Amino acid sequence: MGETADQESLRAVITDAMPTLTASEQKVASVVLADYPYGGLATIQELAARTRVSAPSITRFIAKIGCSGYQDFQRRLIGELKQRELSPIELKLTEAPSRDTHFLTDYTYRLVGQMKYMAESIPPQQFDKVCGLIADPSRNIFILGGRVTDSIAQLLSVHLRQIRSRIYHLPSDPEIWPEYVLRMRKQDVVIFFDLRRYQPALAELAQVISEQRQSTVVAITDKWLSPVAGHSTHIFALPIEMETAWDTQVCLVTLVEAMIVRVSEADWPATRKRIESWDKIRFSLSGNRTIEKGDSHEE
Structure with a gap:
């Protein structure tokens, strides 16, 4: 679509x-x-x-x-x-009904159309450039999202931590942000997720980072562009409209998953070694030990 x-x-x-x-x-x-x-x-x-x-x-x-x-x-x-600034209540007024098919089928087709549009609109060079920056082990990577999109920021953070070190997910409390900002260097990368009904605090943080730390800011937003984009070096403006009361975040998740795969393959031997070491520690902890077959039970 x-x-x-x-x-x-x-x-x-x-x-x-x-x-x-x-x-x-x-x-x-x-x-x-x-x-x-x-x-x-x-x-x-x-x-x-x-x-x-x-x-x-x-x-x-x-x-x-x-x-x-x-x-x-x-x-x-x-x-x-x-x-x-449209809310779900306002978007409901312009909702397009399902097109002579079951709602789930129609909704899925709409998602496919949006993902196709995203794939065709993002310049491959831009995607490769940002993935290259994220894959560079000499750079610190800082990640933060908005009220809803921070769940996607966390998804990116969790996977990147298994691939490489120096990944930092900023907490939602602005009072703690200065600690992270003071760590940022010019060669570092800061990734923001922010969709419409934007959060002013994220734009203020992006401005501080851009002006005081001169780190590379990446904005993952929509076609109306979060104010964060005004302080960003790289901008991914993704489709989110579904002609329903709710916008979709599927394109954000798709972009994030593609980044995770691309970054992991930039230096696969290093990625494999880190995941093996990560899992060795994780499974050595009592709470993560594999339960032997026949020992599992529910209480």
Whole structure:
């Protein structure tokens, strides 16, 4: 279930149009993208002053990205802002019913469509680059998610710890974050998970990390882009819409599982050695000893 042209984020449209823009139009695009979507909500005169580009050049830029005028451009940006905050109650009003089949079958087909769209939209070079950074044993990897997505952050953390050392999952309590931030170095990687109805604290943390520690920030978010994306080097904007009252996180889990496999295979001998050592210790602990056949029972 891919996006139509009307549904596609203006950010994606602007990014795709970059090679066709003039130098002046690229200045406008860069300012809008640098603080998306807020960068395009100023008046045309204010945007012209910020970019040092004439109003007619901004008008031509607006036309090239498929908007009928500056008001239409801002209307679409405001619409995306509203989409960022939709709750299940509001999404229920736009729910699409199952299509002449059982609900589970229809829902599964929708998931397949979203995963297909994700696979086609993520640049392979970006995926390989991020996996390479995560696989580099010289880097510390810090991981944190939002209210719901932290469960996926934990999934990534649990598997990466078995593959390599120096993996840190940040606790949900912001009072403890400074301890982790102070460990971060320029060569380290910080991965954020944040979907719409974003958590402001995550964006504030990403800004501190980007400005004070200069670590590489990776944002795993949706097409409306968490504010974390404004402080990120790498952004994965994944499809989450299912035309139901609830967004899906299946694409996030799929991306995470693909990363786990790719990172584990970057240096399989080292991965195998660590897992063997990990399991040797784990199974030596009394609570994890294998129960002999016939000894198991329920109380």
